[in-house]
Amino acid sequence: MKKLAIMSDLHIDSNQFGQAEIDTLIQTLQEEEVVHLHLAGDISNHHERASLPFLEHLRQHLDVSYNLGNHDMLGLDEAQIEAENFQLLDIGDRQLLAFHGWYDYSFSDGAYDRILRRKNLWFDRRLNRRKSDQEIVERELEVLESQLQTLDRDRLILAMHFVPHRRFTMWHEKFAPFNAFLGSQAFHELFVRYQIPDVVFGHAHRSYGTVEIEGVRYHARPLGYQREWDLTIDFVNQNPHLNPSQTWNLSKRFNLVKNNPHYLAHKKEKFKDELLGSMTLFEVG
Numbered sequence: 360m361k362k363l364a365i366m367s368d369l370h371i372d373s374n375q376f377g378q379a380e381i382d383t384l385i386q387t388l389q390e391e392e393v394v395h396l397h398l399a400g401d402i403s404n405h406h407e408r409a410s411l412p413f414l415e416h417l418r419q420h421l422d423v424s425y426n427l428g429n430h431d432m433l434g435l436d437e438a439q440i441e442a443e444n445f446q447l448l449d450i451g452d453r454q455l456l457a458f459h460g461w462y463d464y465s466f467s468d469g470a471y472d473r474i475l476r477r478k479n480l481w482f483d484r485r486l487n488r489r490k491s492d493q494e495i496v497e498r499e500l501e502v503l504e505s506q507l508q509t510l511d512r513d514r515l516i517l518a519m520h521f522v523p524h525r526r527f528t529m530w531h532e533k534f535a536p537f538n539a540f541l542g543s544q545a546f547h548e549l550f551v552r553y554q555i556p557d558v559v560f561g562h563a564h565r566s567y568g569t570v571e572i573e574g575v576r577y578h579a580r581p582l583g584y585q586r587e588w589d590l591t592i593d594f595v596n597q598n599p600h601l602n603p604s605q606t607w608n609l610s611k612r613f614n615l616v617k618n619n620p621h622y623l624a625h626k627k628e629k630f631k632d633e634l635l636g637s638m639t640l641f642e643v644g
């Protein structure tokens with residue numbers, strides 16, 4: 360059975376993907392009979408220098424498509440971002456509509472001026488989008504709805520980068536202030552109205568698996584940063600002597616083990632499982 364795989368948040372630059380990681384990814388996809396890989400954003404911070412060569416490499420082995428995440432947008436102008444948005448692809452007996460998405464602060468109950476000040480601490484301060492965040496979301500919704508009106512929704516899969524429902528926002532007091540920049544509830548409302556069966560998204564580096572809300576099946580299995588990977592968290596848990604302060608700070612935990620030869624061997628052994636856990640697979644005939 361041929362499959363479509365959707366992954367997100369590979370962050371190949373931060374995660375230092377080299378030949379070994381790329382080979383394991385290709386091998387894993389081939390073993391799963393994946394004929395098409397879609398990447399739902401945050402491939403890297405360097406779209407032209409890092410992501411495009413990576414995508415070309417993958418395309419020697421299977422079909423690859425993508426939509427942009429906020430990290431991919433670094434250094435791109437609005438026309439380049441627009442040119443990559445809303446791609447419609449026939450993949451076996453399913454149809455994939457991929458778009459970037461954005462955020463409109465609807466996941467935050469904070470005051471508007473505080474949200475704007477907080478944005479100066481967020482990665483996206485480095486992006487140069489020409490419209491307000493609300494205007495960007497309105498435009499995404501407008502184009503999306505015009506497409507949904509014409510498509511056979513029963514076989515449709517949507518892929519986007521940003522978070523479409525507040526169920527998938529963060530509760531931790533350290534991260535909750537940044538919910539404003541995760542996505543918009545307006546996407547979910549549109550999906551329900553058009554009875555969309557499957558939506559895959561990423562952005563918030565937390566894996567929820569598959570969760571159905573009001574008839575929409577959401578799939579969230581971002582890879583995220585190496586410090587967040589199961590294999591890293593498991594290794595530190597299994598080797599408490601390497602973490603004498605018993606910290607749960609993921610950066611600190613990763614720094615304690617990242618050059619440890621036992622960790623590197625463990626990573627090599629478990630990387631395929633990490634990839635498999637970070638793929639949403641659809642049988643496409």
Ligand SMILES: [Mn+2]
Pocket residue numbers: 401428429430520561562563
């Ligand atoms: Mn992101």
